[in-house]
Amino acid sequence: MAQSNPVSGVFQDLTIVDVSGSVATSYAAKLFADYGALAVNLEPPGGFPTRRLKPLLSGGESAMHGYLHTNKQSVIGSKTHLKDEPVTVNADLVIYDPSHLPRQDYLADIDRNTCAISWYGLTGPYASMQGSDATVHALSGLMRGIGTPEGPPIIPPGYQAQIIGGLSAFNGALGHLLATKLGNLSSAFQLDASILEANMCFTDLAAINAYNNNPLPPRMGINRFPPTYPLGIWPCKDGWLGVTTLTPSQWKAFCKLLDMEHFADVELFQSSVSRLESSDLLEPEILQALSQHSAEDLFYRGQAMRIPLARVPTMEELFSVDQYSSRNAFSQVTIGDDAFHAPSTPFRLFATPPHFGGPVADLGADNYRWSVTHE
Amino acid sequence: MNSASLPLTGIRIVDLTMGWAGPLATRNLADLGAEVIKVESCKRFDWWRSWEATPEWVADNGAEKSPQYLSVNRNKLDITLDLEHPKGRELLLKLVTTANALVENYSGSVLPKLGLDYPSLVNANPDLVMVSMPAFGSTGPWSEFRAYGSTVEHSSGLPHLVGDPQQPPTMQHVAFGDAVGGLNGTAAILTALWHQKQTGAGQFVDLSQVECLFPLAAQGVLQQSVTVEAPQRTGNAHPEFAPYGVYPCSGDDAWIVIEVTSEDQWQALQRLIPGLADFSDLTDRMQRRKNLDTMIAQWTLEQSADAAMQTLQARGVIAAKLNNGHDLLHEPQLRDRGYLQWLERDHVGLQPNASAPFRTGAGPIPIRHPAPTLGQDNDYVLTEILGLSAKELSALENQEIIGTKPRLPD
Numbered sequence: 001m002a003q004s005n006p007v008s009g010v011f012q013d014l015t016i017v018d019v020s021g022s023v024a025t026s027y028a029a030k031l032f033a034d035y036g037a038l039a040v041n042l043e044p045p046g047g048f049p050t051r052r053l054k055p056l057l058s059g060g061e062s063a064m065h066g067y068l069h070t071n072k073q074s075v076i077g078s079k080t081h082l083k084d085e086p087v088t089v090n091a092d093l094v095i096y097d098p099s100h101l102p103r104q105d106y107l108a109d110i111d112r113n114t115c116a117i118s119w120y121g122l123t124g125p126y127a128s129m130q131g132s133d134a135t136v137h138a139l140s141g142l143m144r145g146i147g148t149p150e151g152p153p154i155i156p157p158g159y160q161a162q163i164i165g166g167l168s169a170f171n172g173a174l175g176h177l178l179a180t181k182l183g184n185l186s187s188a189f190q191l192d193a194s195i196l197e198a199n200m201c202f203t204d205l206a207a208i209n210a211y212n213n214n215p216l217p218p219r220m221g222i223n224r225f226p227p228t229y230p231l232g233i234w235p236c237k238d239g240w241l242g243v244t245t246l247t248p249s250q251w252k253a254f255c256k257l258l259d260m261e262h263f264a265d266v267e268l269f270q271s272s273v274s275r276l277e278s279s280d281l282l283e284p285e286i287l288q289a290l291s292q293h294s295a296e297d298l299f300y301r302g303q304a305m306r307i308p309l310a311r312v313p314t315m316e317e318l319f320s321v322d323q324y325s326s327r328n329a330f331s332q333v334t335i336g337d338d339a340f341h342a343p344s345t346p347f348r349l350f351a352t353p354p355h356f357g358g359p360v361a362d363l364g365a366d367n368y369r370w371s372v373t374h375e
Numbered sequence: 376m377n378s379a380s381l382p383l384t385g386i387r388i389v390d391l392t393m394g395w396a397g398p399l400a401t402r403n404l405a406d407l408g409a410e411v412i413k414v415e416s417c418k419r420f421d422w423w424r425s426w427e428a429t430p431e432w433v434a435d436n437g438a439e440k441s442p443q444y445l446s447v448n449r450n451k452l453d454i455t456l457d458l459e460h461p462k463g464r465e466l467l468l469k470l471v472t473t474a475n476a477l478v479e480n481y482s483g484s485v486l487p488k489l490g491l492d493y494p495s496l497v498n499a500n501p502d503l504v505m506v507s508m509p510a511f512g513s514t515g516p517w518s519e520f521r522a523y524g525s526t527v528e529h530s531s532g533l534p535h536l537v538g539d540p541q542q543p544p545t546m547q548h549v550a551f552g553d554a555v556g557g558l559n560g561t562a563a564i565l566t567a568l569w570h571q572k573q574t575g576a577g578q579f580v581d582l583s584q585v586e587c588l589f590p591l592a593a594q595g596v597l598q599q600s601v602t603v604e605a606p607q608r609t610g611n612a613h614p615e616f617a618p619y620g621v622y623p624c625s626g627d628d629a630w631i632v633i634e635v636t637s638e639d640q641w642q643a644l645q646r647l648i649p650g651l652a653d654f655s656d657l658t659d660r661m662q663r664r665k666n667l668d669t670m671i672a673q674w675t676l677e678q679s680a681d682a683a684m685q686t687l688q689a690r691g692v693i694a695a696k697l698n699n700g701h702d703l704l705h706e707p708q709l710r711d712r713g714y715l716q717w718l719e720r721d722h723v724g725l726q727p728n729a730s731a732p733f734r735t736g737a738g739p740i741p742i743r744h745p746a747p748t749l750g751q752d753n754d755y756v757l758t759e760i761l762g763l764s765a766k767e768l769s770a771l772e773n774q775e776i777i778g779t780k781p782r783l784p785d
Binding site: 010011013027031035054055056057063064067120121123124125126129130131132134135136137138139140141142143144145146147151152153154155156157158159160163164167168169170171172173174175176177178179181182184185189190191192193194196197198200201202203204205206207208209210211212214215216218219222223225226227228231232233234235240242244246247248270271272303306307308309310311312313314315316317318319322323324326327329330340341342343344346347348349350351352 | 380381382383384385386399403404407408426427442443445446511512514515516517520521522523525526528529530532534535536537538539542543544545546547548549551554555557558559560561562563565566567568569570572573576578579580581582583585586587589590591592593594595596597598599600601602605606609610611615620621622623628630631632634636688691692693694695696697698699700701702703704706707708709711712714715723726727729730731732733734735737
């Protein structure tokens with residue numbers, strides 16, 4: 001049976017307890033665990049919901065669970081109320097999703113810092129509504145801009161909204177824990193983190209622009225967004241090239257790169273918005289020019305000319321991109337005898353680095369550490 | 376609430392970032408009460424104010440009217456220092472000696488050329504946390520490559536998971552990488568500040584904005600690694616659930632997302648839409664997904680997105696209307712929580728400001744003041760913090776090392 005190992009690091013003096021195991025709570029706790037906190041999953045007898053998320057390994061374990069729960073402990077909850085669980089005594093922070101609690105009064109009388117991560121926040125008319133990553137993308141306005149003009153808008157896949165929600169909740173919780181260290185906070189805090197509000201980071205400008213009578217136009221098409229053009233992902237001879245040109249100098253350089261210099265100095269095209277308005281005129285020429293070149297060649301030549309071009313790697317190619325492999329952007333997760341690669345922590349403290357990958361605890365593997373007895 | 380009771384009161388951040396990602400990272404710290412001092416110069420002002428500045432724009436005070444700039448710089452102080460001038464660099468280093476952290480997102484070669492790289496800064500302040508936020512990270516063969524938030528999304532693999540297989544790899548936003556990089560930047564700075572508080576030691580922190588997107592693509596990354604098969608794009612068709620999709624509602628470009636992920640939800644939907652009686656278990660629904668979606672669309676087209684959402688949610692079915700920018704101004708959930716805070720700002724008047732996405736009280740964390748104007752806090756920072764005299768300040772202005780108006784290249 002795999003067991004997690006005590007780890008050390010920046011947060012080595014912190015104990016974080018996750019009592020819900022949604023993707024969002026798991027990701028928030030993961031960031032603490034990556035930097036050495038003692039992170040304990042207090043799981044129901046059937047395990048956290050993340051244990052059932054696809055893709056699954058040959059033995060039936062969830063790779064997504066593995067990614068979210070490296071270097072954590074697993075304890076099976078056995079008490080009616082959280083305050084009676086031994087693990088809670090030492091908890092610096094309890095993270096939970098109010099829609100994933102064993103009972104309504106589960107958190108009663110708990111004198112600990114808490115961080116609720118819910119779809120829409122703990123208050124307001126939607127507080128008890130059903131939520132999902134897709135409903136957050138819908139309500140936040142992100143989804144409205146993705147897809148063809150005639151629709152339907154496209155749903156962003158996976159657990160993106162929850163990852164953003166978990167990351168944002170980590171920031172709020174850590175900020176308040178730091179407040180305690182700084183002497184700015186003397187009592188336990190109860191943080192209310194909304195996944196919807198966290199995802200407004202993509203779209204709050206749309207609201208502000210609407211207020212200023214400058215609303216974003218409706219969907220303009222696949223990979224077409226205001227306020228600039230050329231912008232998009234286009235086919236070359238041998239693969240996809242990501243293109244962004246914003247400033248006049250980038251536009252001129254892009255024209256030179258593609259032997260389209262007859263467009264470079266046209267007054268109308270010096271403005272990003274004007275180019276966008278002329279995209280139907282420009283696009284056929286751009287596509288024709290791109291088709292003559294390899295994406296790899298254009299990427300390197302373009303970057304040398306200070307144009308922000310990109311290779312657009314597939315999932316398979318991602319693992320072999322030099323830049324990413326040289327930085328260990330993906331690291332190995334082990335569950336029993338199985339191993340696979342998952343994203344590493346995106347930010348790196350040089351003197352106190354995070355854990356890269358690691359083992360995943362079986363359900364209840366750490367019961368013995370916390371003298372778990374069943375009521 | 377005044378700043379004395381905010382979580383990060385007493386923390387000082389020198390902010391050399393520009394654009395969206397870096398300023399968002401430091402805005403989140405300012406919201407929590409840190410004193411964030413943004414450093415621009417009159418010649419090299421934050422390009423987020425405009426990437427196409429003209430003399431007319433300068434004359435019209437365009438630098439103070441950019442909504443995108445205002446939204447990510449509230450709660451900060453702003454000074455101007457010409458870092459190409461030795462005196463400007465000297466003052467920056469002096470400011471660094473008083474700070475807990477410095478954050479920057481210049482392209483790789485800029486700070487070393489100015490003599491303001493990490494070794495120089497840490498020489499001035501050995502306990503300094505320095506956070507660098509380049510697109511691809513500060514190491515590796517692409518460390519000096521240029522990128523915007525769109526380039527970051529292009530480079531992350533994520534577009535190969537989004538949308539219909541007949542379409543090109545699909546972006547989700549004009550600058551998706553910026554917001555995600557900003558949130559991760561905040562996390563990076565806070566983590567290093569925790570360590571600094573625990574040990575007294577500063578350090579260099581490296582953040583790759585592209586790597587910040589990999590967790591959002593985790594499902595595809597894991598599928599590739601576990602099955603050695605490339606994940607397939609399926610548009611709005613969920614591989615495990617049906618019905619699942621975006622359906623048209625009455626009105627112009629009005630839509631609702633509906634997902635049924637349990638049998639209870641399915642039965643509730645069946646009771647609501649009589650035409651669904653013909654469909655049975657999940658296997659049947661997946662096989663006849665197109666017919667199923669047509670039946671549901673016939674029902675949704677008869678009502679507004681908001682009414683459909685309320686009806687479905689009342690029956691336990693996961694559903695939400697698709698908002699646009701205008702809708703967000705009136706969204707009941709956001710209004711009830713006071714999410715948009717309204718502040719007067721010179722040159723633009725009353726403006727909405729998005730709150731921090733977490734709170735500990737009944738309302739959001741109050742926004743203390745709107746984004747500063749260019750060089751608004753030169754006097755306070757240079758005299759109160761750095762101890763310069765009024766005469767020295769005047770000399771700096773005469774030498775154009777500081778100022779309050781943008782200057783375009785000759």
